[in-house]
Amino acid sequence: MSSTENAVLPSNGETKSGRKPVRIWVDGCFDMMHFGHANALRQAKQFGDFLVVGVHSDAEITHHKGPTVMTEQERYAAVAACKWVDLVVPDAPYLTSLEVMDKYDCDFCVHGDDITTLADGTDCYQLVKDAGRYRECKRTQGVSTTELVGRMLLMSREHLRTRPGSATRNAQNLENFSGGGATASHFLPTxxxxxxxxxxxxxxxxxxxxxxxxxxxxxxxxxxxxxxxxxxxxxxxxxxxxxxxxxxxxxxxxxxxxxxxxxxxxxxxxxxxxxxxxxxxxxxxxxxxxxxxxxxxxxxxxxxxxxxxxxxxxxxxxxxxxxxxxVESPQETLTTDTIVDRIIAHRTLYEARNRRKAEKAAIEAAMEAEAKRKK
Missing domain, CATH: 3.40.50.620 (HUPs)
Incomplete structure (x- = not known):
């Protein structure tokens, strides 16, 4: 069972094979946690025995990325409910540090095969990369929080309508809020x-x-x-x-x-x-x-x-x-409708966020291409 930081940390007892358990660190926003996030955590858990997940606060995310859809408490709880997670660390720093990893006795950090940057363009994982304590897993194609926000923003623009010309209009609307280039989902189940x-x-x-x-x-x-x-x-x-x-x-x-x-x-x-x-x-x-x-x-x-x-x-x-x-619904006021309402009510903020995200993604893609070229 996973827990948050205020729980007692489990001991570092030996595994069945007699070796010290390998502890993995993963961090992120996990806003509107979806199966792409879950798949990253699943892959990360395969690198070791115990998965510690740091979740950034609303303030940290707003500074480096833009406003969140879900509150930090909602995001902490969503990550804790993922079956591959053993421990959740709230208010994790956006810049992944060796000090925090050492505090939770983590051997190395796992992140997707894309570059994530701070507000100033610095690679969030450069410190752990330089220390040789960084591993990569595959990013799940066809889903992202930005893309899901886009689907909700389009709901007020005849999203998914099947009338003549709707596909063209929807692609144009996606381009309008994403800062260029439609980002419709291409997730293919297997x-x-x-x-x-x-x-x-x-x-x-x-x-x-x-x-x-x-x-x-x-x-x-x-x-x-x-x-x-x-x-x-x-x-x-x-x-x-x-x-x-x-x-x-x-x-x-x-x-x-x-x-x-x-x-x-x-x-x-x-x-x-x-x-x-x-x-x-x-x-x-x-x-x-x-x-x-x-x-x-x-x-x-x-x-x-x-x-x-x-x-x-x-x-x-x-x-x-x-x-x-x-049974009584514990979170009766939190529904799919209320999440959509959050997006629509702050439409301008999220459209601006998605445009910034697109611009930042272009810079990160260039950094990633340069890093691959140097390998």
């Missing part, structure tokens, strides 16, 4: 990626299987806290993630912001989740309750339940069977 995120653990004999379902769009702390409460009601948590068409039919507008496979990977990265039904039906059916595993309890939060397209309560069957349970 069975290998799904396998990397899935544990493959089956419920043991006698395990109580809990089922929850939802869209889980822009996977956030509200989702995480709900899943934690649901898992506490049994031994094995099965999560149904609705497909894009179902989410759009029920929620309307231009939802979902993230596609089905992006949402599935985000859910799978959560430490409370054991298995996912990809494209689960909106109404809980007999097949859902029996054909994957025998479900003992179906859980829903305290938020309003939207009727299915036929006007029926989607939880009609589990209620009739006496296996339905409503």
């Amino acid at each position: 069975t290998r990626r799904l396998g990397q995120f899935a544990d493959g653990r089956e419920p043991k004999a006698g395990d109580k299987v809990v089922y929850v379902d939802g869209g889980f769009d822009l996977f956030h702390v509200g989702h995480i806290e709900f899943l934690k409460k649901a898992k506490a009601l049994g031994d094995y948590l099965l999560v149904g993630v609705h497909d894009d068409q179902v989410v759009n039919t029920i929620k309307g507008s231009n939802y979902p912001i993230m596609n089905l496979h992006e949402r599935v990977l985000s859910v799978l990265s959560c430490r409370y989740v054991d298995e996912v039904i990809i494209g689960a039906p909106y109404s809980v059916t007999k097949d859902v309750l029996e054909k994957v595993y025998n479900v003992h309890v179906v859980v829903h939060g305290s938020t309003a339940i939207d009727s299915d397209t036929d006007g029926q309560d989607p939880y009609k069957l589990p209620k009739e069977l006496g296996i339905y349970k409503a």
